[in-house]
Every structure is written in C-alpha cells, then in structure tokens.
Amino acid sequence: MIKTDVVIVGAGPTGLFCAHQLGIIGLKCEIVDNLDKIGGQCIELYPDKPIYDIPAIPKCTGKELTNNLIKQIKPFNFDFHLNDRVQELKNENDRWIVKTLNGKEFETPNIIIAGGVGSFEPRKFPTKSAEKFDGTSVLYSIKDKTIFKDKSVVIFGGGDSALDWAIELSNSSKVTLVHRRDEFKGAAASVNKIKKLSENKKINLITRYSIKDVKGNGSLEGVEIKNETGESKVVKADYVLGFFGLIMQLGPIAEWGLNLDKKTIPVNTENFETNKKGIFAIGDICTYPGKLKLILSGFHEGALAARGCFKYARPDEKYRFEFTTASSTIKDRLGVKE
Amino acid sequence: MAKIKYIEFNGTEHEAEITNGLSVMEGAVQNNIPGIDADCGGGMSCATCHVYINDDKWFSKLPEKEMGEDDMLDQAFEPKSNSRLSCQLIVSDDLDGLTVHMPEKQV
Structure with missing residues (x-):
C-alpha cells in the first residue's frame, strides 16, 4: 500500500x-x-x-x-x-x-x-463472435510472438503495426493480411515489402475486405471476410490479429x-x-x-x-x-x- | 446555411439548420444530436465522428478527402467506401439537403 x-x-x-x-x-x-x-x-x-x-x-x-x-x-x-x-x-x-x-x-x-x-x-473487431476468443486467439497486441510459429495468422489493418507484424511473422507463420482498401497508412518501405512478399507468395494479401465473422467452436478455425459487394469467403486461421489503432x-x-x-x-x-x-x-x-x-x-x-x-x-x-x-x-x- | 439530416443507426432522424463554416460534426454536437462523439474535438485525430453518405450523388459532390482522412477512417467502426469523417465536411449552401447516416457506434 x-x-x-x-x-x-x-x-x-x-x-x-x-x-x-x-x-x-x-x-x-x-x-x-x-x-x-x-x-x-x-x-x-x-x-x-x-x-x-x-x-x-x-x-x-x-x-x-x-x-x-x-x-x-x-x-x-x-x-x-x-x-x-x-x-x-x-x-x-x-x-x-x-x-x-x-x-x-x-x-x-x-x-x-x-x-x-x-x-x-485498442479498437476491437465489431463482430460479436470475436469476443469469445478475445485474449486467446483473437488478439490486439502481441506479447509473445513464439506462439504463432507454424500457425495460420490472419492480420487485419493497414497501419504500421499491421504491416510490421505481417512482415515479421511471415518468416515463421502462414500470414494473411486483410485491409479494407488498396492504400495503406503504413510506411512506404513496409508497403513495398508487403507487396513483394505477396508477389513471392510469402504472404496472402487481401484488400477491400473486412471481417464478417469468426468461425470455430471452442477453438478458432477460421475467419469469414466480406467485401462491399456482399461476397464473402472464409480464411483458415489459428490466430486473428486486429490493429485498428486506439x-x-x-x-x-x-x-x-x-x-x-x-x-x-x-x-x-x-x-x-x-x-x-x-x-x-x-x-x-x-x-x-x-x-x-x-x-x-x-x-x-x-x-x-x-x-x-x-x-x-x-x-x-x-x-x-x-x-x-x-x-x-x-x-x-x-x-x-x- | 444548410439543412442537414442526421439519421441514427436505429433510424431516428434529426434535422438541423447549420451555419456555413461549421463542420457537419459541430452541427451535430451543438444541436445535441446523438451518435457523433468527436472525441478529439475536430482535429482529424480520432475516428469518432464517422458517418456514411449513402447517396452516391451526394458522396461525389462532397469536397474530396484530404490526406489522412482515409488513414483515420481505417480506425473507425465498420468503415465503408462511402465513409467520411464529419469534422472534415464544412457546411456551405452547397451542402443544403445533405443526409448523413451514423454507424452503429463510434467507439
């Protein structure tokens, strides 16, 4: 005291x-x-x-x-x-x-x-279904990056945090980066690196999509994403990371x-x-x-x-x-x- | 002066006459219209005065986004391609009749 x-x-x-x-x-x-x-x-x-x-x-x-x-x-x-x-x-x-x-x-x-x-x-995902995985497999900050080794990680966001982690984790995880538009807020050098990694199939880059739903009973299985024309698809995920600022x-x-x-x-x-x-x-x-x-x-x-x-x-x-x-x-x- | 219609997520409509030179955000705040938080007070430093312009004709008529508005919108609640920050929409006679829709929430 x-x-x-x-x-x-x-x-x-x-x-x-x-x-x-x-x-x-x-x-x-x-x-x-x-x-x-x-x-x-x-x-x-x-x-x-x-x-x-x-x-x-x-x-x-x-x-x-x-x-x-x-x-x-x-x-x-x-x-x-x-x-x-x-x-x-x-x-x-x-x-x-x-x-x-x-x-x-x-x-x-x-x-x-x-x-x-x-x-x-941190701003969280708007989807209710993300709440039950909050802190376990849906994360808004990273304390221990070793947990992602050899896992499927889906990262949302277009700022430096999202880009930096996508680049970093692409060494040892299967990374998908999802962003709501084609332009990124993050540093130009990072954006170029992301595009290069995407061309070399080191990361899966998906733009003009945002989160729709989180899938899985008990453990996270995937994340459903949607675009503005109403199309949606499911991406396999062990972890979902959101970087939307504070x-x-x-x-x-x-x-x-x-x-x-x-x-x-x-x-x-x-x-x-x-x-x-x-x-x-x-x-x-x-x-x-x-x-x-x-x-x-x-x-x-x-x-x-x-x-x-x-x-x-x-x-x-x-x-x-x-x-x-x-x-x-x-x-x-x-x-x-x- | 412009008459602006603000529609809350639940459908409640508010209409207000806003003086030229104020922002659409300030118009809402000064008229106690709920649904726009404007935490940073109009500095384009948060994303809590987020609105949708559902009418395409109006969206293209609005002054273009300045650098940084889209970056800030990345941090908004459920941004779409017709999203704007209402602190960046300055009222003039040209905006008379504008309708803005509010998202489900700001934070």
Whole structure:
C-alpha cells in the first residue's frame, strides 16, 4: 500500500502540470496512466503536430510540450505508474483506497482525474463472435510472438503495426493480411515489402475486405471476410490479429459514483471537486459552464485543484499563497540555488 | 446555411439548420444530436465522428478527402467506401439537403 497526498489519474499535459502545482505547495503525488508512455493525447495522437496556443510558447509539438512538462516536474521525483489503470475506488474513514489493474494499491485523501476523454484501448473487431476468443486467439497486441510459429495468422489493418507484424511473422507463420482498401497508412518501405512478399507468395494479401465473422467452436478455425459487394469467403486461421489503432474509453471511471454529463464530469469552478469529497476532475474530462477544452484551461484547473487537495492532505495546516519568484520554501522544493 | 439530416443507426432522424463554416460534426454536437462523439474535438485525430453518405450523388459532390482522412477512417467502426469523417465536411449552401447516416457506434 502506497500512502500519498494525491493520486493523479492521467499523465497528459493537465495531469503533469497539476503534479507541478502539487509539488510547489509541498504535496506528494503518484501518477497512473494506461499508456506505456507519459504525455496522453499529446504523445499518442499528435506528437508531431504543432500547438500554437500554449501561453508564451508561440509554437511547440505535442512531444516538445510533454518533454518540457516532464522536465518541469523533475525536481519533485514523483513516481509514474504507466501501463496501468485505476480500476477501483473505496472510501475508508475519509481516505480513498485506490486499486489498479496491475494490483497496486494507494491510500490517499485526494484523487485528481485528469483522464482526457478516457483511457486509450485498442479498437476491437465489431463482430460479436470475436469476443469469445478475445485474449486467446483473437488478439490486439502481441506479447509473445513464439506462439504463432507454424500457425495460420490472419492480420487485419493497414497501419504500421499491421504491416510490421505481417512482415515479421511471415518468416515463421502462414500470414494473411486483410485491409479494407488498396492504400495503406503504413510506411512506404513496409508497403513495398508487403507487396513483394505477396508477389513471392510469402504472404496472402487481401484488400477491400473486412471481417464478417469468426468461425470455430471452442477453438478458432477460421475467419469469414466480406467485401462491399456482399461476397464473402472464409480464411483458415489459428490466430486473428486486429490493429485498428486506439480508441478512448471512459472505462472504470463511469463506475465510481460520480455525476456524469455524457462522457464528462461536472465540477465546481472553485477547486474542481466533483460530487464526491476528495475527488477532483480537471482537463478535457471535466465540465462546467463556459468550459473550453484547451490545454491552457487544464493548467488553470490543475492549479486550483491542487490547492483544493491541500485542505484534505494537511487538515491541520493553513495553506499560504506564495510566488515562485519570492518564496525560499518553493525554491527549496525545486532544488534551485540563487 | 444548410439543412442537414442526421439519421441514427436505429433510424431516428434529426434535422438541423447549420451555419456555413461549421463542420457537419459541430452541427451535430451543438444541436445535441446523438451518435457523433468527436472525441478529439475536430482535429482529424480520432475516428469518432464517422458517418456514411449513402447517396452516391451526394458522396461525389462532397469536397474530396484530404490526406489522412482515409488513414483515420481505417480506425473507425465498420468503415465503408462511402465513409467520411464529419469534422472534415464544412457546411456551405452547397451542402443544403445533405443526409448523413451514423454507424452503429463510434467507439
């Protein structure tokens, strides 16, 4: 059990800057994110797209913004728990017990949800029949490639993940690559390689088809694919892999008893607390009259939520407002010497 | 100004007058029309404002897809050859009478 002042759910720009504000006022925090890297949407959706509306930074990419935010909170040495997801909350004597998917436990008076539009999850096949094989022979990521040796593997998708795995697995498996159109999103070099492998009969390339049904009782036998003119055919498969990118799902947050407005959480604008004491929401996931889904708004919300956490984390102390330019306490926390 | 018809997967129809310059996605969101999520807010970075243009004549009349739209559509729920991202369809008088059909779900 890790005891802390605040658990931040989400390591996007809003969560990161909020951690900075917590560090400045002397609170500790732990940051949990479902992705395997820090930065949220900035790093997953638009790492190379320029952003033009960060105050005092005329232009920076999602990646640059993330790197600078990481640098800004470095002095506080906060721990990140990546590839993990907050799953369950329980209230015990005014303390929240937070459990993650990987079995970590935190005890904290405060939780700040900075979850954006939710956690990133792989997009799955639309066919119901695929569900019963989910995680066994229908997969959306690969942990151990040796299981595919000498097996029939049908891969769906047109991006780099689909192409790279098709190329890699074609060495030791019977690979079929299925994509809904003739063009591919993946890198040109990979596309050329796929076409060459297809010409040499090393892989079976099928375009303009998509999944229709998954066949098999108990164990997977094949996958039925269809085109838009209504023709369909069955391809033998021991494994079916889908690489359709990531979607954002609110996930377990919806089960925590918070008021919800569509996929957002209503908060007050004084300290961004939700209807639950000690649970705050900031950034794209919160809503209030006039809410703007801008990174700069998330920064403001994080600064106020951090102060909101103070009274629960330090009930016997009085919060004192200080400037970073003047406060020697803050400079100590930042480890700067002048 | 254009009158746009949005038809949910279950057949429920919604009609809205959308101001020129807004996207078909924004028109739905501002009028509380369900079925279009627009998680990324119109940045062509997700695929949750996906619609079908079932009328061939309308499909060919729409502004052509920009680079990246088809790549993003690869990640949509059940994309077809008449799929579009509604954040990329900017409303003008030319779009008056357009009907868009929504997929069964966005995510």
